Amino acid sequence: MSDLSPPLATAALPDYLASLNTAQREAALHGCGPNADAGPLLVIAGAGSGKTNTLAHRVAHLLAQGADPSQILLLTFSRRAADEMIRRVQRIAAKVSPRHARLAQGGFPWAGTFHSVGARLLREFAGRIGLDPAFTIHDREDSGDLMNLIRHELGLSAKGKRFPLKGTCLAIYSAAVNTQASLTEVLQTSFPWCAGWGQELRDLFLAYVEAKQAQQVLDYDDLLLYWAQMVAEPELAHEVGARFSHILVDEFQDTNRLQAGLLLAMRPDGRGLTVVGDDAQSIYSFRCATVRNILDFPGQFSTPARRITLDRNYRSTQPILAAANAVIAQAKERFSKDLWSERISGEKPRLVSLRDESDQAAWVVDQVLARREAGLRLKAQAVLFRAAHHSMRLEIELTRRNIPFVKFGGLKFLEAAHVKDVLAILRWTQNPRDRVSGFRAIQLLPGLGPKTAGRILDNLQAAPPGCLLLAEQPVPEGTRSAWQAFATMVEALRASTTWPAPIEQLAQWYEGEMDRLFDDAPVRQADIQQLARIAATYPSLERFLTELTLDPPDATSDESGAPLLDEDYLVLSTIHSAKGREWSAVSLLNTVDGCLPSDLATGSEHEIEEEMRLLYVAMTRAKDHLDLLVPQRFYVTGQAAGGDRHVYANRTRFIPSRLLGYFDQLSWPPAEPAMPAATPDPGARQNAIDLAARMRAMWQ
Numbered sequence: 001m002s003d004l005s006p007p008l009a010t011a012a013l014p015d016y017l018a019s020l021n022t023a024q025r026e027a028a029l030h031g032c033g034p035n036a037d038a039g040p041l042l043v044i045a046g047a048g049s050g051k052t053n054t055l056a057h058r059v060a061h062l063l064a065q066g067a068d069p070s071q072i073l074l075l076t077f078s079r080r081a082a083d084e085m086i087r088r089v090q091r092i093a094a095k096v097s098p099r100h101a102r103l104a105q106g107g108f109p110w111a112g113t114f115h116s117v118g119a120r121l122l123r124e125f126a127g128r129i130g131l132d133p134a135f136t137i138h139d140r141e142d143s144g145d146l147m148n149l150i151r152h153e154l155g156l157s158a159k160g161k162r163f164p165l166k167g168t169c170l171a172i173y174s175a176a177v178n179t180q181a182s183l184t185e186v187l188q189t190s191f192p193w194c195a196g197w198g199q200e201l202r203d204l205f206l207a208y209v210e211a212k213q214a215q216q217v218l219d220y221d222d223l224l225l226y227w228a229q230m231v232a233e234p235e236l237a238h239e240v241g242a243r244f245s246h247i248l249v250d251e252f253q254d255t256n257r258l259q260a261g262l263l264l265a266m267r268p269d270g271r272g273l274t275v276v277g278d279d280a281q282s283i284y285s286f287r288c289a290t291v292r293n294i295l296d297f298p299g300q301f302s303t304p305a306r307r308i309t310l311d312r313n314y315r316s317t318q319p320i321l322a323a324a325n326a327v328i329a330q331a332k333e334r335f336s337k338d339l340w341s342e343r344i345s346g347e348k349p350r351l352v353s354l355r356d357e358s359d360q361a362a363w364v365v366d367q368v369l370a371r372r373e374a375g376l377r378l379k380a381q382a383v384l385f386r387a388a389h390h391s392m393r394l395e396i397e398l399t400r401r402n403i404p405f406v407k408f409g410g411l412k413f414l415e416a417a418h419v420k421d422v423l424a425i426l427r428w429t430q431n432p433r434d435r436v437s438g439f440r441a442i443q444l445l446p447g448l449g450p451k452t453a454g455r456i457l458d459n460l461q462a463a464p465p466g467c468l469l470l471a472e473q474p475v476p477e478g479t480r481s482a483w484q485a486f487a488t489m490v491e492a493l494r495a496s497t498t499w500p501a502p503i504e505q506l507a508q509w510y511e512g513e514m515d516r517l518f519d520d521a522p523v524r525q526a527d528i529q530q531l532a533r534i535a536a537t538y539p540s541l542e543r544f545l546t547e548l549t550l551d552p553p554d555a556t557s558d559e560s561g562a563p564l565l566d567e568d569y570l571v572l573s574t575i576h577s578a579k580g581r582e583w584s585a586v587s588l589l590n591t592v593d594g595c596l597p598s599d600l601a602t603g604s605e606h607e608i609e610e611e612m613r614l615l616y617v618a619m620t621r622a623k624d625h626l627d628l629l630v631p632q633r634f635y636v637t638g639q640a641a642g643g644d645r646h647v648y649a650n651r652t653r654f655i656p657s658r659l660l661g662y663f664d665q666l667s668w669p670p671a672e673p674a675m676p677a678a679t680p681d682p683g684a685r686q687n688a689i690d691l692a693a694r695m696r697a698m699w700q
């Protein structure tokens with residue numbers, strides 16, 4: 001289960017580690033003790049193997065050994081994951097001693113996402129790296145708006161040939177930053193249709209960076225890029241790294257080159273560095289994550305990292321794990337492990353062959369209802385799929401059968417227009433040089449359009465620091481009263497020294513404008529009220545804007561209506577959104593070539609390997625029941641598919657014939673006996689009801 005593993009003196013283990021299995025205890029105890037080596041540690045944590053529990057016990061044990069919580073850097077991929085980790089550590093620390101319980105309750109100030117920790121470090125070191133500590137952070141949509149503004153200013157929108165749109169430009173820029181690849185390489189490998197615009201894109205990105213610097217705004221990528229550039233300076237790297245006695249990283253397989261690079265810069269010898277992840281669950285290359293980070297980690301240091309494998313699964317039955325192991329064993333390069341479980345079952349995963357998507361939807365609904373009648377709640381069941389549009393036919397059938405459901409992967413708070421409006425005003429209040437936020441905020445007032453907004457922002461840019469004089473800005477006469485009231489509110493927000501009073505005042509003003517701005521204002525008002533409640537949980541406006549931008553919660557108005565009124569509902573989810581979750585019963589739609597792997601992800605061996613890992617992730621979400629559905633005919637859309645059409649498909653290539661023994665196979669619906677042909681009625685045509693005449697009669 002591990003290499004370079006010293007024997008464990010289990011008799012001397014403290015009680016709070018007693019619940020861990022052998023491999024988990026090895027990970028928790030690594031580097032602790034008078035003669036222990038605290039070199040780099042790689043924990044390969046298989047699906048359902050207690051990864052979070054193990055990492056929490058390691059942190060708690062570090063506290064028991066005298067580590068200071070303020071010197072532990074704990075990096076996760078969501079704020080909620082960090083919060084859950086801290087809660088577990090606090091529960092474990094309470095078993096150590098009352099003193100350690102109090103220590104853990106004091107919190108871990110450096111627990112959070114890469115981006116949130118990066119934002120804190122950049123503000124702290126701002127004066128030494130040429131940043132204004134009051135910089136604001138643009139989300140993806142704000143960044144796209146600024147990119148589009150620069151795109152127009154450079155005349156790229158008026159080219160004779162179609163220049164890439166803002167979203168594509170931002171994606172290219174982000175890919176180049178996060179993969180640390182050259183622009184030419186990014187264009188050739190990921191955006192070949194844009195390869196002819198190489199120099200224009202280079203000019204655009206330079207102007208985009210200059211605009212951000214002039215406005216003192218950073219985008220998501222800057223939070224990592226500036227951090228990485230900062231620790232590229234040996235003196236700063238040593239200073240930043242020395243403040244942390246231990247660095248622990250969760251979901252390391254989801255890191256990109258930039259994130260792995262800054263970790264190595266802070267810990268070049270790997271001492272005190274622990275990374276946890278699973279190469280078999282690396283499925284986010286579209287976010288620039290690379291499986292190479294975890295595969296290459298052991299060899300990054302002068303002394304190879306110790307590797308411990310967690311292969312006992314606490315989630316799934318053994319037949320499900322046996323099938324999943326067989327699928328992932330086909331991977332060309334991986335850390336070898338076979339998940340095992342003490343949960344014995346006689347039920348194998350099922351491969352269900354169906355005629356088409358209509359039969360697939362009917363099968364899923366029948367199975368969902370049958371399991372519900374057997375006592376399995378809808379919430380304990382999930383339907384997964386490779387792409388969001390794969391569930392369209394099923395959603396129609398669920399609606400027709402009155403079965404409530406929630407589909408994961410919907411809008412976030414920051415993607416809802418009304419929430420973006422409020423946040424734009426707050427960001428502009430915090431940083432008057434943030435042109436994108438100011439442009440949006442000003443145009444919320446009736447009668448103020450882009451030209452007036454641009455003129456006001458130009459005036460503010462030329463004004464001396466700290467002298468906005470908003471109320472004196474030239475606006476059309478008919479809007480002066482509304483503008484002055486708005487300006488007075490903004491000035492009051494800037495001058496306020498209490499929190500969260502500013503957002504309460506802003507929410508009250510904005511709710512008064514919503515009837516004019518939206519047809520569904522009452523529904524959206526719930527989001528504004530929720531936003532104010534969330535804001536009150538943060539210590540300051542700066543922390544609120546940073547955390548909300550980097551890790552936004554779901555927006556209430558974008559949830560499906562029925563599940564909010566029903567105590568139970570079925571879960572629909574893409575495989576990507578399902579990672580890290582589990583259900584008692586899982587059905588996977590369209591387990592066929594063309595969908596899994598996707599036709600768009602078979603251009604290289606690397607892409608095909610990631611598609612195989614997607615299937616593995618989907619299969620290991622199931623605890624007790626797993627159905628892989630194989631429609632013989634399904635509908636594809638888009639130019640990549642050659643237009644909208646029905647196609648015939650084979651079972652996914654990831655389950656070749658030699659693996660069929662791991663599955664029960666069945667077809668649905670079962671063949672019915674042939675019925676004798678009915679004798680035609682000669683008078684049937686003459687006796688037909690003339691519905692067409694009735695339709696005409698309605699209007700005669």
